[in-house]
């Protein structure tokens with residue numbers, strides 16, 4: 001061994017784990033169940049307790065990375081991240097934050113398709129905890145009830161504010177709309193960029209991922225193509 005060469009090395013098993021973590025694990029983005037995998041005790045801690053706990057652990061992460069937490073710019077970061085996780089970007093984990101759906105009678109007898117398109121959303125990939133962001137397009141055909149347009153937006157935001165995979169996010173939004181509007185005639189298309197693909201891993205900065213859910217009449221070719229024509233995504 002040369003004098004300046006280190007004798008320290010990562011044990012074989014751990015090296016495997018490192019390689020696997022960086023190159024493969026979580027890059028498949030496979031779909032699990034459509035319910036977010038939450039433990040039954042998920043809400044036993046209050047938000048304040050969660051913020052305190054995450055602050056502590058995020059500080060450990062930053063210190064492990066070698067960052068100087070006495071630096072003015074860094075010292076507030078663990079608390080900022082903890083609040084952001086609990087109150088903002090993962091606030092949709094808590095059913096207490098679910099938007100209340102106010103329904104109205106369909107007094108105009110409007111029985112055509114209603115499309116709300118280009119709803120901006122920000123979510124986070126549950127495999128890497130980096131952003132997924134893009135546009136959601138939702139549509140339904142009324143069964144007699146209609147919903148305020150801003151509610152469609154809020155439902156998208158609620159489910160986006162969870163660690164997610166795009167496929168599950170798409171299905172969760174659709175299932176919620178089916179349940180609130182009491183109709184299977186619901187469609188959701190999401191077109192999003194994944195920073196875990198763009199800024200790391202394969203570093204593809206231009207690709208986007210499109211996922212779709214077509215329920216009830218939207219499975220019929222005419223209805224689906226009418227919807228896609230409104231989105232100008234049919235080509």
Ligand SMILES: [Zn+2]
Nearest residue numbers: 125127128196
């Ligand atoms: Zn990812």
